[in-house]
Amino acid sequence: MPKVLISDKLSDAAVAIFRDHGIETDFEPDLGKDPAALKARIGAYDGLAVRSATKATAEIIAAADNLRVIGRAGIGVDNIDIPAASARGIVVMNTPFGNSITTAEHAIAMMMSLCRQIPEANASTHAGKWEKSRFMGTEITGKTLGVIGCGNIGSVVASRGIGLKMKVIAYDPFLSEDRARDLGVEKVELVDLLARADVVTLHLPKTEKTANILSAERIRLMKPGARLINCARGGLVDEDAVAEALKEGRLAGAAFDVFAREPARENPLFGLPNVVVTPHLGAATAEAQENVALQVAEQMSDYLLKGAISNAINAPSITAEEAPLLKPWVRVAEVLGAFAGQLTEEPISALEIEYVGKVADLNLKPLTAALTAALLTPQLGAGVNMVSAPVLARERGMQIAETRRDAQGAYGTYIRLLITTPAKTRSVAATLFSDGRPRFIQIKGIGMEAEPMPYMLYTVNTDEPGFIGALGMKTGEIGVNIATFHLGRAAKGGEAITLLGVDEPLSAKVLEEIAALPQVHEARALVF
Known part of the structure; x- marks a missing residue:
């Protein structure tokens, strides 16, 4: 039977799930804090379940001779070397939806604490002072909440803001007008959001495109007296520029749960009177911890015992029986999605995927999911996978259509992708050559043959x-x-x-x- 190591603090219920499935499980919640000890032990295990304390580095992975799966109880996989795991054939899974509510609630709590100066008032009152006139707060009713990133967590924050009688505006390149209407938010450009919002809250992954999205230049564009909240990822905001804006009085306050460097022992925001800071507590509720722990235990058990892959960062979600037939075509789908995703910056309203020839006889769900995940990854980051991609696409109002066609054209069998945005329709097609590798065969209606x-x-x-x-x-x-x-x-x-x-x-x-x-x-x- 397979053997799993839990090297971080996980719910006891997760341990019970593994053992109920007959999987030998060692629960050592402090082992992940000692890289040398973890490296010495990891070679004996088929699975590794972690949260954020364990750093599954390339060195650790190199010592994991038997490791088949790493399960992250949570969304972020910054603590796992994905390329190193992929190179060794180790599946990396996360739990993308287990802590959405908790993180959204924390952002709202930070906003309320900031606007009413609750942390400072609490400390003052505990000290025996009664400084009622000192802590003059600000109402949020009728104020404008600017949500940067209106996906899974951001949409929950938006709904909570609407419930608090705030006007909610949102910036998200993938948010369609239809989806915005369904959420009850106004879709705007980032510059407009910064100029209008009384409170700005970030809910984005950190990618090459989103890193430092609130630069010093953009922070200067924020509405005078606005407040800034970051419960998403460190590195999205120029923290030095925020501190300067606070000192100069251009911003009224800031609340940060995440920082560019963590653990954050020092930071330019620390010690400022108009700042609320917490130690990355977005997912720190009993309910969220339980949800992600149970989810990761079930996913890892299914993979180790049945070969089923769910919420994988670096592997397609396909059954063991389908794998030999689907695997090469999954790669074709990923190439098409990655090509289009890197070239498309406007909101995508519709995807039409044509499966032509023999590929049309296959199970199309994993192919479409792989294509969609690759398409969304340039904007949303490496956490997008074949399970979460369809949900993320629906959240952004994307209509996805699949068409099966008989063999036609010079190549007979191929996949063609058409993307519709407000500005244009983009098309790209690719096929699989006899060497098992993808080839582009058409771009923008122009025929060409090119290996990615x-x-x-x-x-x-x-x-x-x-x-x-x-x-x-x-x-x-x-x-x-x-x-x-x-x-x-x-x-x-x-x-x-x-x-x-x-x-x-x-x-x-x-x-x-x-x-x-x-x-x-x-x-x-x-x-x-």
């Missing part, structure tokens, strides 16, 4: 003589080594597409130089 590479340059350009030479010279000048080169055009002298496989990631400066070529209309870096 880890790092790629995508350009939309004018088809005219000299472009290939100009692009080659420019990449040579800036030290970009080309591995593959693929071209396609709609018509002579019209719009053309270039896909280059390159050896290294492309920096923003490199993209600027390529975009400056007179023939280039758009230049993007892609990562697969």
Whole structure:
């Protein structure tokens, strides 16, 4: 029978679930705090259940000779080296919906505490003072609440704000107008939100696109006297800039549960009179702890005993019987989703996925889920997986349609994705070659054949003589080594597409130089 180690504090009920399934379980809630001891022990286990104290680093994973699954009781997987786990074939699972209510409630509690100065008033009264006139509060009724990130947690915060008679405005690139109406919020751009909101609260994952989303420049755009709340992730906000704005009186207050560096022993916000801080307590309720513990225990048990994968960060949710047939096509779906997700910044209202030929005979649910997860990941972060992606898509008002078609065209069997946004419809198609690897076969209606590479340059350009030479010279000048080169055009002298496989990631400066070529209309870096 498999053997599981629980190296963090989890509910006793989780231990009972493992043992009821016949899984040998060692519950050592303090072991995760000692990396050396964990490294020495981990080799004996098939499963590792953690919260946030255990750091499943590449070094720990390298010593895990028998490990098949890591289960994170919670959403964030920052403490797990996902690439290292993937390289060793270790499935990483999380529990994306177990603590949404708890985190949302904490944000509301922080807002109330901040507006009524409850922590300071509490400390003063405990000290035997009676400073009633000192703690003049602010009502939230009728105020404007700005929610940055209106997904699973943000939508709960929005509903609570509406219940408190606040006007709620929201910024979320994936929030559709229909979904906004259903929630009762006004969808706005980030600059508008910052200018209007009396209270700004963040509910975003930390990704390359969201890191430092509230920079010093954007904090200066906030409404004078506004209050800022971050119960999402550290690193979303320039904490030094917030401290400066508070000292200057541009902001009336701030409440932070998460910080750029944790544990936070020192921080520019600490000690300021108009700041409420807590030690990452968003998910710290008995109910949330119980929910995520039970969920992770069930998921890990199902995987270890049946091969079923749920809420996986780095693996598709497919049954053992379906795996051999679906696995290569899951990769095709992921490539299509990743391509479109990296190029689409507007809210997506609809996805239409055409399954043509033999692939149409397969179970389409995991393929559509894999495609949707890859599509959402550039905006929402690595926590998106095949189980959560359909829910997240529905929350954002995306309509997803699947179409099965008989074999047609030169390739016979392929998957074609069409994305609809308020501005345009984008299409891309890919198939599976006999070598088992995906190939793009059509982009924006333009036929081309290109194998996805880890790092790629995508350009939309004018088809005219000299472009290939100009692009080659420019990449040579800036030290970009080309591995593959693929071209396609709609018509002579019209719009053309270039896909280059390159050896290294492309920096923003490199993209600027390529975009400056007179023939280039758009230049993007892609990562697969």
